[in-house]
Amino acid sequence: MANNAGYDVVVDVDDDDGDLGHTDLADLEFHQSNYNADQASGKIPSNQNRGFFNSGSGSGTARSEPTGKRYLWSLDFYAQFFDVDTNEVMKRCWAALWPKAMFLDVLEDRPDLYGPFWITTTVVLILFLTSTLSHYFARMKDEPYSYDFGLLSGAAGLMYGYTAFIPVALWGVLKWYGSESAKLLECLCLYGYANLIWVPVAIASASPITILNWVFVGIGFGVSALFLLRNLYPVVSATDAKTAKILLIxxxxxxxxxxxxxxxxFFQHGSPVKKT
Structure with a gap:
């Protein structure tokens, strides 16, 4: 009977005897089964198509999430940190500039590296362009101007180094003091989005008016520092009071x-450092 695929076996049992052991083999009948058709239509999920992410969903539709492990040397491991759309990045940028809610709540446990990378890259380019204009306006009228591309490498080293190493060091210290709420990706995301304020500050600082440059830089420092302190305080306060105070300072x-x-x-006119 096992070779008759696609058929159901119906057994007629004698009502009087009620004993399956005395059933006449002549009463066995084969009826057409709809099992294969139901399986092809998706009504009955196939066990071969079930994976870790889609088993037990009850909808009959397979999901496309990968079931394999992500290794550190594979691109899939890093792709998960850039899995955000434009609307989500813009929402987080606005939350960084106008922080009505806690930024970590805006992240919804889904920190990304896409926004921090492009924000920091934009800051590097804007610093180079605006500092070039600033130096151009500050030069003597009879002096020819030559571009200093060392400003570009300096901006990249400063911004990428600060955005990468400071959060990692802070996370390491918090873990050393036993903070369970500190997460490396959230620290990197927080510092990356905090750099957004430097874009308008760098553009405004192209002005040759020295006092305005100091005011703009001071505003950028105040906004970004308050943004960092507000969101880092709940994480840092998980340590003892003295350690938390020192870390915030x-x-x-x-x-x-x-x-x-x-x-x-980058805005050297009127500053202590002068070009020789």
Whole structure:
């Protein structure tokens, strides 16, 4: 009977005896089964198509999520950190500039590296362009101007280094002191979106008016520092009070050093550093 695929076996049992052991083999009948048709139409899910992510969904439709492991040396491992759309990135950018809610709540446990990478890259390019204009306006009228492409490498080293190493170091210190809520990707995302304020600051600082440049840099420092402190405080406060206070002070000091470096290196007219 096992070779008759696609058929159901119907057994007629004698009502009087009620004993399957005395059933007449002549009463066995074969009826056409709809099992194969139902399986092809998706009404009955096939066990071969079931994976870790789609088993037990009950909808009969297979999902396309990968079931394999993501290894550190594979592109799939890094692609998951860039899985955001434009609307989501714009929402996070607006939350960084106008922080009505906690930024970590806006992330919804889905931090990304796409926004931080392109924001930092944009800051690097804007710093180079605006500092070039600033130097051009500050030169003597009778002096020929020559472009300094070392500003581009300096901006890249400063912004990429600060955005990458400071969050990693902060996360490592928090883990050392036993903070369970500290997450590396969230720290990187937080510092990356905090760089967004430097785009309008760098554009405004192309002005040859020195006092305005200091005001714009001060505003950029204040907005970004408050953004960092507001979102880092719940994570840092998981440590003891003294350690949390020291860490917050270090965060502010390092951020102030970044703002001062941006002003001195890229908008040099009226600053302590002069080109020889």
């Amino acid at each position: 270090v965060v502010v000091v390092l951020h102030a050093a970044l703002a001062l470096t941006v002003k001195i290196l």
